[in-house]
Amino acid sequence: MTTPRRAMSPEPGHALRGGARRGLPPTSDPEREQRSAWLALAILAVVLVVAVIVLQLGLGQRTSASPSPTPAVTATPTTSSATPTTTPSTSPSPAPTGSPTSTGSPPAASPSPTPPGVLDLGDAVVTVPDGWEVYADELVQDARRLVRLRDPATDVRVQIVTLTTVTGELDQACRDLVADQRSAFTGVATSLVVDVPVGAGATAVSCAFTGTRVSDGVPNKTEFTLLRRDSDAQTLVFRDTIPSATGDGAPVLATLTGMECAAAESFGVVVQAC
Structure with a gap:
């Protein structure tokens, strides 16, 4: 009996051929691979170019920055030595250059109305001798300045004041x-x-008295000298306290006399004994 052709199973060779063709990997395209390779090379070239440009820029900034300090350094000494006017604006060195000038100016302002060692009493000026000390400085009648000075070596003392109340x-x-x-x-x-x-x-x-001071038991001579100006009736008063142990020719007495003579002269009175 003849089997119908449609019911027959396919030939084994056809089945194997069709199945094998479906299981194989797709065939590669050589043109696509070549394009990919060129694209990769192009990207790499671009990256290299960019890297070279960045490197050149970095080196360029270094080389351009390095010369600038050199002129600045060489210009600073040249400017400071050649032109003092440019030096202040260019470098910090003008500050030391200007400081001597500023230190020189104080001496002009330093003179004070009453320099050290000089006592201004308003109507008279007292110059403190070397080695003497001021142990009292106060205001008395009518705000008059009264000062007391002492020679520590001999304990010779003097009180000086100008008064308007001596009538x-x-x-x-x-x-x-x-x-x-x-x-x-x-x-x-x-x-x-x-x-x-x-x-x-x-x-x-002038008048005086002698006696022993109660506070310390030291014998002293106390002497007052009053000088009055006729123009305004102002009176300059000295009170000297001299220990009895002080000899008549002691140098401290000459110093005391010189100080009082100078004060009297500044008061406008010339003592003939001076």
């Missing part, structure tokens, strides 16, 4: 001062009031 005769004013001060001493012996020869336009007297 009446100078003789009596001198005796009143002695009466006021003698209470601080024991064994007091007073001397007479004597005139002090002075130049025209002034009068002057």
Whole structure:
């Protein structure tokens, strides 16, 4: 009996051929691979070019930055030595250059109304001798400045003040001062009031007493000298306290006299004994 052709199974060779063809990998395209290779090479070339450009820019900035310090360094000494005007604006060195000028200017402003060692009493000026010390400086009647100075080596002391309240005769004013001060001493012996020869336009007297100071038991001579200006009746008063142990020719007494003579002259009174 003849089998119909449609019912027959396919030939084994056909089945194998069809199945094998479907299982094989797709065939590669050589043109596509070649294009991919060229594209990769092009990208690599671009990357290399960019890297070279970046490297050149970096080196260019370094080389361009390095020369600038060199002119700056060479210009600084040249400018500072050649032109002092350019130096201030270019480098910080002008600050030291300007500082000597500023340090030189203070001496002009340093002179003060009362330099060290000089006491201005308003109507008179007292110059403190070398080695002496000011142990009192205060205001008294009518805000007058009263100063007390002392020589530490000999304990010779002086009080100086100008007063507007000394009225009446100078003789009596001198005796009143002695009466006021003698209470601080024991064994007091007073001397007479004597005139002090002075130049025209002034009068002057002096009086003294001796005694032992109660506070320390040291024998002293206390002497007052009053100089009055005729123009305004201002009176310059000295009170000297001299230990009895001080010899008549002691150098400290010459220093004391010189200081008082200079103060009297600044007061406008010339003492003839000076």
